Amino acid sequence: MLDRRTAPAQDIAMMKAIRFHEFGPPDVLRYEDVPVPEPRAGEVRIRVHAGTVNRVLDVALRAGKQPQRAPALPCIPGVDCAGTIDAVGPGVTRFKPGQRVASAGTMPLDIVGENERAAYRGPIGMMGIKRPGGFADLVCVPACAVDLLPEGLGFHEAAVALRHVPTAWNLLVNVAAVKPGEWVLIMGAAGNLGSIGIQLAKNVLGARVIATAGSDERVALGRSLGAEHCINYNKQDLRDEVLKITDGKGVNVVYDNIANPQVLPKAFKALGYEGRLVTAGAHGGPNVTIDFFHLYDHRITIRGTPGHKEGDVPLCFQAVADGKIKLQIAQVLPLSRAAEAHRLIESDPGTGKIVLDPTMG
Numbered sequence: 001m002l003d004r005r006t007a008p009a010q011d012i013a014m015m016k017a018i019r020f021h022e023f024g025p026p027d028v029l030r031y032e033d034v035p036v037p038e039p040r041a042g043e044v045r046i047r048v049h050a051g052t053v054n055r056v057l058d059v060a061l062r063a064g065k066q067p068q069r070a071p072a073l074p075c076i077p078g079v080d081c082a083g084t085i086d087a088v089g090p091g092v093t094r095f096k097p098g099q100r101v102a103s104a105g106t107m108p109l110d111i112v113g114e115n116e117r118a119a120y121r122g123p124i125g126m127m128g129i130k131r132p133g134g135f136a137d138l139v140c141v142p143a144c145a146v147d148l149l150p151e152g153l154g155f156h157e158a159a160v161a162l163r164h165v166p167t168a169w170n171l172l173v174n175v176a177a178v179k180p181g182e183w184v185l186i187m188g189a190a191g192n193l194g195s196i197g198i199q200l201a202k203n204v205l206g207a208r209v210i211a212t213a214g215s216d217e218r219v220a221l222g223r224s225l226g227a228e229h230c231i232n233y234n235k236q237d238l239r240d241e242v243l244k245i246t247d248g249k250g251v252n253v254v255y256d257n258i259a260n261p262q263v264l265p266k267a268f269k270a271l272g273y274e275g276r277l278v279t280a281g282a283h284g285g286p287n288v289t290i291d292f293f294h295l296y297d298h299r300i301t302i303r304g305t306p307g308h309k310e311g312d313v314p315l316c317f318q319a320v321a322d323g324k325i326k327l328q329i330a331q332v333l334p335l336s337r338a339a340e341a342h343r344l345i346e347s348d349p350g351t352g353k354i355v356l357d358p359t360m361g
């Protein structure tokens with residue numbers, strides 16, 4: 001009997017995958033046998049070693065709380081993956097079996113040439129939502145949506161890096177254009193985007209970082225990641241503390257991604273003259289009261305910008321491989337324990353990512 005985790009995929013007809021056939025509690029996630037997918041023209045097949053579990057794109061999606069995303073049922077979730085190329089479809093020349101790669105997020109749904117991502121105008125959707133995702137032994141994705149991993153970057157780190165670092169990079173580098181010495185207030189210090197934002201702002205951009213979170217434990221994590229000042233917004237007034245730290249000037253940038261209606265209004269009032277608020281998330285809201293006097297009086301810009309620029313991904317991977325950004329991985333679990341991973345995320349705001357690894361079972 002061949003071991004499906006090590007046998008060449010061409011020698012096995014079925015693989016293991018997580019699927020849900022209806023929305024509901026974590027128990028709707030089933031560890032099932034499904035046919036091994038064949039790469040179409042322009043696609044590669046990846047043997048998955050890591051896929052991240054996400055609060056919105058996995059947990060809320062499975063619970064039926066993301067109706068706007070309308071996943072195709074039955075759904076193999078998993079909006080990213082890292083692993084090795086197992087096979088390439090017709091027309092793929094950039095990749096070959098054995099290469100270490102990662103893939104994530106929104107990508108073409110049609111067949112598309114391996115170099116045509118920028119020019120592609122057909123339907124797009126996320127892997128794990130509109131096309132089969134990474135919670136499987138093997139997954140096919142368009143070659144144009146695949147990135148090579150640098151030396152020194154493991155699969156678990158790569159999946160987490162690709163999921164979060166480019167978003168943080170885009171917000172702080174491209175959108176907020178943080179300059180060395182500027183003050184940046186990072187919300188959700190212990191969260192995925194928050195913990196990366198602290199390190200990116202400080203270690204890559206040379207900014208001065210204030211981080212905030214809602215518990216002492218999460219504040220302590222922000223401090224351990226290098227934030228110069230940390231504030232528990234449940235114990236101290238966020239705006240007052242920020243103004244004290246910045247000699248009354250306020251911060252140049254607020255990096256949010258949460259939209260907590262109790263906290264974001266105070267962070268907004270802590271923005272200084274020509275401040276920039278950047279965000280790509282609103283799971284704690286989405287409705288938040290904004291002081292429009294402060295907005296126009298301080299010439300503030302608010303920019304919501306999900307996604308990232310393709311050319312940034314290698315820079316993000318390198319920053320992680322070089323140790324400038326350390327990723328918070330709470331646990332690595334076998335793929336078969338996906339439901340447990342969902343329960344853990346539902347029960348805890350968390351300080352770190354859960355990664356599923358199909359090679360562990």
Ligand SMILES: NC(=O)c1ccc[n+]([C@@H]2O[C@H](COP(=O)([O-])OP(=O)(O)OC[C@H]3O[C@@H](n4cnc5c(N)ncnc54)[C@H](OP(=O)(O)O)[C@@H]3O)[C@@H](O)[C@H]2O)c1
Pocket residue numbers: 055056057163164165167187188189190191192193194212213214215218257258260280281282283284285306307349350
């Ligand atoms: N690639 C990406 O990472 C990406 C891309 C696009 C959009 N987003 C969006 O960005 C947001 C942040 O993602 P993430 O992975 O960084 O999130 P996360 O780590 O799961 O959570 C970030 C922080 O949100 C706060 N929080 C958690 N649950 C909350 C709740 N129910 N109400 C209020 N606050 C809560 C906690 O901070 P406190 O200490 O303040 O409680 C937590 O540390 C999500 O909405 C996500 O969909 C992410």
